[in-house]
Amino acid sequence: MIVGEQKPISEIKQIVAPYKKILILGCGTCVKTCFAGGDDEVAVLASALRLSCMTEGREIEIEEQTIERQCEDEFIQESARAVARNQAILSLACGAGVQAMARRFASMPVLPGVNTTFMGVLEKPGLFTEECSGCGDCKLAVFGGVCPFTRCAKKLINGPCGGSRNGHCEVNSETDCAWHLIIERLKALGQMDNLRVYQPPKNWSASLSSGPRKLTREDHVL
Amino acid sequence: MGQRSKSKVTIFHCINVFADGDALLVDANESAALNFVKLPCSSMVKDVFLLRAFEAGADVVAVLVCAEGACRYVEGNLRAKKRVGWVKALLDEIGLDGRRLALFNVTAGDTLTAVKFIREAHSLAAALGPSPAAGGYRPETVKV
Numbered sequence: 001m002i003v004g005e006q007k008p009i010s011e012i013k014q015i016v017a018p019y020k021k022i023l024i025l026g027c028g029t030c031v032k033t034c035f036a037g038g039d040d041e042v043a044v045l046a047s048a049l050r051l052s053c054m055t056e057g058r059e060i061e062i063e064e065q066t067i068e069r070q071c072e073d074e075f076i077q078e079s080a081r082a083v084a085r086n087q088a089i090l091s092l093a094c095g096a097g098v099q100a101m102a103r104r105f106a107s108m109p110v111l112p113g114v115n116t117t118f119m120g121v122l123e124k125p126g127l128f129t130e131e132c133s134g135c136g137d138c139k140l141a142v143f144g145g146v147c148p149f150t151r152c153a154k155k156l157i158n159g160p161c162g163g164s165r166n167g168h169c170e171v172n173s174e175t176d177c178a179w180h181l182i183i184e185r186l187k188a189l190g191q192m193d194n195l196r197v198y199q200p201p202k203n204w205s206a207s208l209s210s211g212p213r214k215l216t217r218e219d220h221v222l
Numbered sequence: 223m224g225q226r227s228k229s230k231v232t233i234f235h236c237i238n239v240f241a242d243g244d245a246l247l248v249d250a251n252e253s254a255a256l257n258f259v260k261l262p263c264s265s266m267v268k269d270v271f272l273l274r275a276f277e278a279g280a281d282v283v284a285v286l287v288c289a290e291g292a293c294r295y296v297e298g299n300l301r302a303k304k305r306v307g308w309v310k311a312l313l314d315e316i317g318l319d320g321r322r323l324a325l326f327n328v329t330a331g332d333t334l335t336a337v338k339f340i341r342e343a344h345s346l347a348a349a350l351g352p353s354p355a356a357g358g359y360r361p362e363t364v365k366v
Contacts, residue, residue, distance in 0.1 A: 009316060044273060049271060049273055051276055051277060051313075051355045055354040056317070
């Protein structure tokens with residue numbers, strides 16, 4: 001899922017300062033799971049902003065809504081009426097959701113309330129870790145399902161650097177060494193021979209490095 | 223809005239600490255208006271409930287939870303403690319003063335200690351004065 005965290009309230013207050021009527025719009029999929037932008041976070045942020053404005057003697061009207069996904073027009077349409085009643089949208093979606101909202105409502109300011117951070121997993125309650133860089137050229141089959149491009153601080157693809165200690169990265173001792181995990185996993189799978197095959201330099205042209213990407217599924221295009 | 227004569231204290235409490243706040247022997251001359259909110263377990267005290275208590279005009283919000291290690295649901299009071307800590311930081315950030323929110327551990331059924339903590343919350347409300355946000359809940363706010 002896409003992992004993000006809510007911006008500091010001081011920054012959000014600055015962003016919404018020019019407006020007196022705002023819609024705080026949550027997104028009920030990825031950012032809900034990481035406690036950044038679901039219906040609970042919408043309610044808390046709305047309440048905190050109202051309290052902050054009352055404290056400062058400033059008027060604000062806040063409407064709250066959460067839709068299933070802000071990155072799909074089918075769901076975005078559900079917010080149209082609420083959008084029309086307000087001067088701006090404070091979106092708690094990821095960056096894709098904010099931009100999809102902005103595309104749909106051309107004359108409405110759409111403001112980000114979340115810093116989109118990475119693609120990752122929920123490792124344990126309250127802990128999210130980055131697992132995928134979206135490089136467009138997945139080699140997880142070779143590395144036993146552990147991505148060295150994302151999870152090795154040095155992005156090494158032909159073996160470990162030798163600097164890890166007790167299975168932890170020398171760059172950040174709180175991070176697992178990706179190569180330690182790869183070797184443990186390949187041993188368990190009986191696939192250590194995978195590491196005998198030289199991995200050529202990664203083709204980064206499929207990644208964001210070559211500019212924004214598009215994916216077309218012709219069978220779904222009318 | 224007119225000058226309020228009584229400070230307002232909202233008390234969220236686990237029903238395992240005491241069942242009915244209104245039945246507690248709080249001094250009839252207490253200057254604070256009390257508002258008790260019962261919870262089946264203190265872990266049910268969501269952050270938005272605490273914030274909305276302030277929106278509804280509370281000067282101080284107190285959360286009375288079971289003693290650590292004695293939660294009937296194992297860790298409900300620990301979750302409440304973390305949540306209260308998080309909201310206190312948020313209150314500081316929005317200029318409302320995190321001291322207006324307090325958590326107290328009380329042994330189940332120890333009403334004397336519960337009353338003592340409620341009085342502490344009164345004193346806190348008197349010391350901190352009226353909440354700068356005590357304008358009351360804004361009815362025009364819409365939840366879709």
